[in-house]
Amino acid sequence: MADARDAHDILQAAARIAADHLGGLLERPVWQPVPEPLRAALAGQALPERGLDQELLLSTLERDVLAYPMGNGHPAFFGWVNAAPHPAGIAGALLAAAMNPSSAGGDHGDVYLERAAVRWIAELIGFPHEPGAGLLTSGASMATIVAVGAARRRALAAAGWDVRERGLAGAPRLVAYGSEEVHSCVRKAIELLGIGSANLHAVPVDADGHLEIAALRRAIAADRAEGAVPFLVAGSAGTVSTGAVDALDELADVCADEGLWFHVDGAYGGLGVLDPAIAYRYAGMERADSVALDPHKWLQVPAGVGCVLVRDRVQLRETFSYVPAYLRDDAAGELGWFSEYGIEQTRPPRSLPVWAAIAARGREGVAADITACTSTARLLGEMVERDPDFELAAPVETSITAFRYAPADLTPRQADELTRAAAAAVQASGRAFVTDSVFRGRPVLRACLINPAAGAEDVGILLDAVREAVTARRREY
Numbered sequence: 001m002a003d004a005r006d007a008h009d010i011l012q013a014a015a016r017i018a019a020d021h022l023g024g025l026l027e028r029p030v031w032q033p034v035p036e037p038l039r040a041a042l043a044g045q046a047l048p049e050r051g052l053d054q055e056l057l058l059s060t061l062e063r064d065v066l067a068y069p070m071g072n073g074h075p076a077f078f079g080w081v082n083a084a085p086h087p088a089g090i091a092g093a094l095l096a097a098a099m100n101p102s103s104a105g106g107d108h109g110d111v112y113l114e115r116a117a118v119r120w121i122a123e124l125i126g127f128p129h130e131p132g133a134g135l136l137t138s139g140a141s142m143a144t145i146v147a148v149g150a151a152r153r154r155a156l157a158a159a160g161w162d163v164r165e166r167g168l169a170g171a172p173r174l175v176a177y178g179s180e181e182v183h184s185c186v187r188k189a190i191e192l193l194g195i196g197s198a199n200l201h202a203v204p205v206d207a208d209g210h211l212e213i214a215a216l217r218r219a220i221a222a223d224r225a226e227g228a229v230p231f232l233v234a235g236s237a238g239t240v241s242t243g244a245v246d247a248l249d250e251l252a253d254v255c256a257d258e259g260l261w262f263h264v265d266g267a268y269g270g271l272g273v274l275d276p277a278i279a280y281r282y283a284g285m286e287r288a289d290s291v292a293l294d295p296h297k298w299l300q301v302p303a304g305v306g307c308v309l310v311r312d313r314v315q316l317r318e319t320f321s322y323v324p325a326y327l328r329d330d331a332a333g334e335l336g337w338f339s340e341y342g343i344e345q346t347r348p349p350r351s352l353p354v355w356a357a358i359a360a361r362g363r364e365g366v367a368a369d370i371t372a373c374t375s376t377a378r379l380l381g382e383m384v385e386r387d388p389d390f391e392l393a394a395p396v397e398t399s400i401t402a403f404r405y406a407p408a409d410l411t412p413r414q415a416d417e418l419t420r421a422a423a424a425a426v427q428a429s430g431r432a433f434v435t436d437s438v439f440r441g442r443p444v445l446r447a448c449l450i451n452p453a454a455g456a457e458d459v460g461i462l463l464d465a466v467r468e469a470v471t472a473r474r475r476e477y
């Protein structure tokens with residue numbers, strides 16, 4: 001059994017390695033593949049019979065694992081939606097692990113801090129909040145399952161059907177709506193909750209990736225005419241391919257008119273509302289019944305923290321509360337335990353890194369970081385537009401710049417092939433990291449700017465790396 005002195009030594013050494021890792025990011029390639037022998041060695045290593053010496057243990061992690069990062073952390077990393085962790089958030093995560101309570105509930109510091117962290121997130125995005133109306137989750141996928149689960153219960157209860165007791169067999173057919181660009185986690189939630197993806201209506205988008213409101217209204221009317229029960233609309237506050245923000249106010253109107261649950265997926269883009277230049281796009285987010293938002297994305301909290309906010313906390317408790325005898329806590333107070341508001345029983349203490357990542361910057365600092373990202377994304381958009389070899393695939397609404405290689409002397413098919421191939425080539429170059437997607441049927445490179453440390457130089461490096469990648473490939477034509 002480790003004593004306190006061992007803990008001191010290993011944690012100090014680990015903190016030093018973590019700081020060195022962050023300090024050395026710029027000296028290494030943004031990303032490099034894990035060498036084949038190391039892949040096999042890491043995955044296939046034998047279970048040690050006896051414990052490793054502390055130094056060997058840490059040096060193995062440093063040499064064989066930390067030396068091969070995903071790349072997020074580096075300012076020239078623009079892949080997916082993976083954050084550079086904020087140092088205060090890393091510190092919070094370390095302290096949370098040291099404390100290690102279950103935040104199902106109980107009387108310990110983290111449960112109170114989580115109340116503040118959730119409220120702060122709501123305040124940052126201007127969402128109304130009452131205590132208990134939200135909780136931290138493992139990510140936005142889980143937040144979405146929680147929100148859609150609550151919407152499902154409410155809709156079926158209104159139709160006289162207790163889904164918790166009776167399940168779905170024989171229940172009215174529920175239908176949900178999201179745009180063609182809505183994140184796959186909505187589909188997963190709909191599938192998992194037994195509604196079936198055939199009952200997730202993919203509403204067409206306009207040329208810039210926004211859900212078409214008239215098409216939504218038509219789809220709802222058609223589904224009602226068939227006897228189905230429309231119950232939820234999922235709007236996007238920042239789509240994953242291009243960062244488009246749906247017309248949230250209009251979606252809220254539709255939901256109010258039709259009596260539907262209005263869910264906003266702000267997992268990636270919700271915090272964009274903090275940039276005064278684009279805040280207007282988010283009008284109506286505050287009218288949602290639920291919002292999914294990921295602290296582990298634009299808030300730069302180390303991975304593993306999402307958040308669901310709801311307008312009415314009763315909806316969560318009515319959906320999830322079950323208190324077995326062994327968990328009765330007469331001292332829990334009016335709100336009860338977090339485990340009554342979501343799926344997890346044992347819950348990690350997620351609030352410390354969230355609280356720390358916000359507290360270290362304050363509202364102003366967080367807003368400045370968000371604004372730095374949106375400005376750099378717009379700058380990249382301008383650079384793309386100025387360059388005859390590139391074209392923007394969609395307007396830069398938040399902090400994703402989606403673009404294509406499209407010089408005039410290539411056919412659209414050739415340009416698409418090169419665009420698709422460029423992402424892997426840029427990644428392999430180690431100079432920058434970008435990923436690709438498909439928008440309105442055509443490949444795009446999507447640079448996601450959620451690291452405020454990224455600036456003009458970094459997006460310049462990205463465009464150079466793309467240019468180099470496609471030039472090498474063009475010679476093959």
Ligand SMILES: Cc1ncc(COP(=O)(O)O)c(C=O)c1O
Nearest residue numbers: 081139140141183185240267268
């Ligand atoms: C718009 C959007 N929604 C939902 C998710 C899912 O979030 P998570 O990966 O935290 O489950 C993502 C992840 O990239 C996203 O970008």
